[in-house]
Amino acid sequence: MDATCLFERNRRWARRMTDGDPDCFARHLAGQHPPFLWIGCADSREPAEQIVDAPPGELFVHRNIANRIDPDDTNARAVIEYAVGALHIEHIVVCGHYGCGGVRAAMEAAPTPGALGRWLEPVRRLRERHEAELATLADAERKLDRLCELNVAAQVAVVAELPSVRAAWAEGQPLSVHGWIYRLCDGLLRDLRVSVSGPGPDRPTSAGRHDDADGPERVQDADAALVGGQHVR
Ligand SMILES: [Zn+2]
Numbered sequence: 685m686d687a688t689c690l691f692e693r694n695r696r697w698a699r700r701m702t703d704g705d706p707d708c709f710a711r712h713l714a715g716q717h718p719p720f721l722w723i724g725c726a727d728s729r730e731p732a733e734q735i736v737d738a739p740p741g742e743l744f745v746h747r748n749i750a751n752r753i754d755p756d757d758t759n760a761r762a763v764i765e766y767a768v769g770a771l772h773i774e775h776i777v778v779c780g781h782y783g784c785g786g787v788r789a790a791m792e793a794a795p796t797p798g799a800l801g802r803w804l805e806p807v808r809r810l811r812e813r814h815e816a817e818l819a820t821l822a823d824a825e826r827k828l829d830r831l832c833e834l835n836v837a838a839q840v841a842v843v844a845e846l847p848s849v850r851a852a853w854a855e856g857q858p859l860s861v862h863g864w865i866y867r868l869c870d871g872l873l874r875d876l877r878v879s880v881s882g883p884g885p886d887r888p889t890s891a892g893r894h895d896d897a898d899g900p901e902r903v904q905d906a907d908a909a910l911v912g913g914q915h916v917r
Contacts, residue, residue: 708740718744721767721776723760723839725751730781730866735873744773749800750786750807750835751778753842765848774858776843779873780836781866782829791828807831810838836863837878844880853883 701708718741722732726747733743746763753760767773780787789796790807811818811831818827840863843849852859863878 712741716741716744716771718742718767718771719774720744721746721764721771721773722779723747723751723753723776723843724779725749725781725784725786727781727784729868730779732779735866735871744771749803750784750790751780751839752786752803752806752835753778753839753846754806755842755846761846761848764843764846768848768852768857768859772857774860776849776859776861777864778836778839778843778862779864779866780832780839781868782832783825783868784828784832784835787832787835788828791824791831806838807835810834833865833876836865836876839863840878840880844883850883 720742721744724730724732724745724747726749732738732745732747736743744767746760755761764776767776786804787807789800790804791811795801795808796804814831814834818830821827821830840861843861849859849861860879860881863876864873865876866873
């Protein structure tokens with residue numbers, strides 16, 4: 685495919701936007717006030733704005749392979765700090781997807797080499813911690829999809845421990861962290877019911893420690909929520 689086709693598509697898109705609303709781009713110059721921070725997988729089949737039919741200005745977006753948040757990732761930390769501290773976003777959505785290639789790679793017997801392998805190492809450790817549960821599932825695809833769910837729940841737990849999020853809660857700022865998952869086969873989202881809207885009393889206070897990268901405590905909570913018949917492929 686010739687990359688220049690994207691310019692033609694861009695011109696058509698801009699025309700469609702102004703046909704329906706001549707001032708839509710002019711309004712963007714005044715600034716942004718998105719109510720949602722979307723943390724999703726970089727997978728091309730999970731395009732954040734399109735799957736929730738969001739117009740420009742509604743989603744602040746951070747995407748990477750396997751929708752991970754690492755407490756030591758300056759990029760992700762900066763996105764969340766800005767979203768929470770400057771934009772006063774009220775909802776952080778961590779959204780994974782079934783059939784995630786990054787999670788699938790973390791399930792392979794041999795570790796993935798290079799930077800991708802280092803990035804996926806926490807997912808591999810998450811898989812190891814849940815080996816007993818995963819072993820009860822009938823086939824490889826169900827194991828993969830369950831690990832996709834557990835990965836989302838683990839990232840929600842990590843986000844809920846970040847200093848910027850905890851500071852917002854300490855100041856009484858309304859802020860919820862949600863864990864959702866997207867099904868490639870029908871284009872629908874599911875709520876994994878692992879949302880967090882404040883600093884729970886059982887939550888460790890060691891935000892930012894690498895040891896907590898997978899949020900084992902919160903994953904246990906997530907297990908309880910998900911096992912109750914929620915897993916529907
Ligand atoms: Zn993915």
